[in-house]
Amino acid sequence: MRLRKAPYTEFKRVSTSLDDYASVDSSPLFLVNNIPMMDIELKENDLISFMNPMCPQCRSKNVVRNGTCLRTLENGTVFRVQRYICRDCRYSFVARPPNYGYGKHYPEDVREKGVKTRVKTSLRKAADLFRIIGNVIISHETIRKYVPSLPDMVMDSSGYFVYDEQYAHIDGMEKYRALLKDSKNGNFVEEILDDLKEDTLAGFLIRSLSRFAIPDHIFITTDGYHYESALEKVSSSLNIRIMRQRCLFHIEKDLAHRIADAKMEGHLDMAKRLVKYMFFQNRTNLKKLGKNRDAVLKLTEGMSEREIVEIMLDRINSLYGGDSIMASFLKWVKKHRKEVFLYLENPDVEKTSDKAEQHFSVQSWLFKHRFKTEEGLLRTSYWYHRYLSTGS
Structure with a gap:
């Protein structure tokens, strides 16, 4: 995708607010996913349009203009974008700026700020902040979608863990936010439990340890005095030796x-x-x-x-x-x-479950009371601790 018929300063004014377009060699050639290459022009009246529009749905060139719409960058720059409709498949699309692509309405920094705001306040208030401060119109559901899903992968493990739990209000009910964290590399698994019965705890530990690449013997530091029988079940189920350190x-x-x-x-x-x-x-x-x-x-x-x-x-x-x-x-x-x-x-064993306590101390009140759903709490907690928190 090549930007033509636009002064360099005008092009720079738009493109520098966007962060992930890719140039090829020295030519201003831009790639957007697998969408066909189309030339873009920025006209004097701040209208962004395709010079050779092609339907991204059916690849037909039987495309006509279908009005324009306004777009506001995070820095406040307002420009118009040409809309198109395909006469063959009736698919509607627009000429987006270089790094927006299709189905991507906001740059990555806006997405990240959306998740940060999500930690601090509710979804609707986060959307209001974007409108008031940045003049960006965004829905609360869009912010919800910005929070990444929990990755389904096997994590590295040192074999040294800390375990703890704290209460959390989910759907108006008091439940338990359980945590198993590698004390050396910081990888962790969280779940919301209905109770702290032996079978419930054993099930959580089995599921959590299955997410790690663990050796045939591990060390877990826990608080309290009611984990012995649960750990025996876990040891038998996973066929590993578990050494426990009491906090x-x-x-x-x-x-x-x-x-x-x-x-x-x-x-x-x-x-x-x-x-x-x-x-x-x-x-x-x-x-x-x-x-x-x-x-x-x-x-x-x-x-x-x-x-x-x-x-x-x-x-x-x-x-x-x-x-x-x-x-x-x-x-x-x-x-x-x-x-x-x-x-x-073994001096590598943690004396206390302090690292688990520190994990829970990050935005403690908000994670206990702000989130009404299990998915919202766990997804935001993972994203926050993995990418925003300075702690391990």
């Missing part, structure tokens, strides 16, 4: 809640701090030990993380083993030792 943050937080419910904060406050330092050995948590800081530092100086864990467990037991809450906690840790301290065996 240390949730273990520590659960202990704090139990202490608060028993109104024992004053007596067991230092026990909480010792547990937190055992799990997260950093300067901040060391300082929070107060007067016990120097004693703990002297005991653990030069020790490895594993050795410090053993020392802290021994000290917590000797100091607070007589308390029923702490005794129950230590008994539970001993029973589930492999799942609590799996990260000591």
Whole structure:
């Protein structure tokens, strides 16, 4: 498609607002999908028309003019486009600018802005913003179509995952937005679940893991305490070995809640701090030990993380083993030792499900309350996290 009889400045005024026309060699030749090559001219009265119109439907040249229509670019430039109708098949078409093609009414940057706006507000309000700010007439259904469908492909996997869920309102009902995310490369699968029963969770994990190219053994970090039997079903169904790491943050937080419910904060406050330092050995948590800081530092100086864990467990037991809450906690840790301290065996395992929490924290309120349909939430969430979010 060649643009003729138009000054270069006029051509530039139209074409620079469009982003995906392709030139061939040094000639202004433009290709639009598989549509027949047709010469375009931009006349002095800002009318864009074909010099040799041909019906893109039946390839007939028995074509006549059928009025004009106005088009407004994103920068506000208004021009007229010639309409045509085929006398043979009655197909109607227009002489579009170089990068518009057939069935493509807006440039890619407009599409992307449409999806960004979709995250921030409703479909109808997004369409209104285009009309008010950019003088672009666009329907809310067009914006809906701009959100890409979820890709149906097998994703790469490191074998290290985090899992979490949060509630979401879908069709006026409270449901659960479940997430399985590769903690290394950021690939993820989301679904909306009706409940968190064992069979429901197992089904989600089986479907999600089937979307990944996984090795014969994987590692999953989860919160809570109700995934064991579900993971056993997944392991048996997929014939893989699943190693589970319990989220240390949730273990520590659960202990704090139990202490608060028993109104024992004053007596067991230092026990909480010792547990937190055992799990997260950093300067901040060391300082929070107060007067016990120097004693703990002297005991653990030069020790490895594993050795410090053993020392802290021994000290917590000797100091607070007589308390029923702490005794129950230590008994539970001993029973589930492999799942609590799996990260000591493999440093690539995530201690917490924090990466899943961060995923949910992006536009959290909007994703919980704005979207009324399952498809709308999942499609927009995938597009946003994959192409707009700066997080992994």
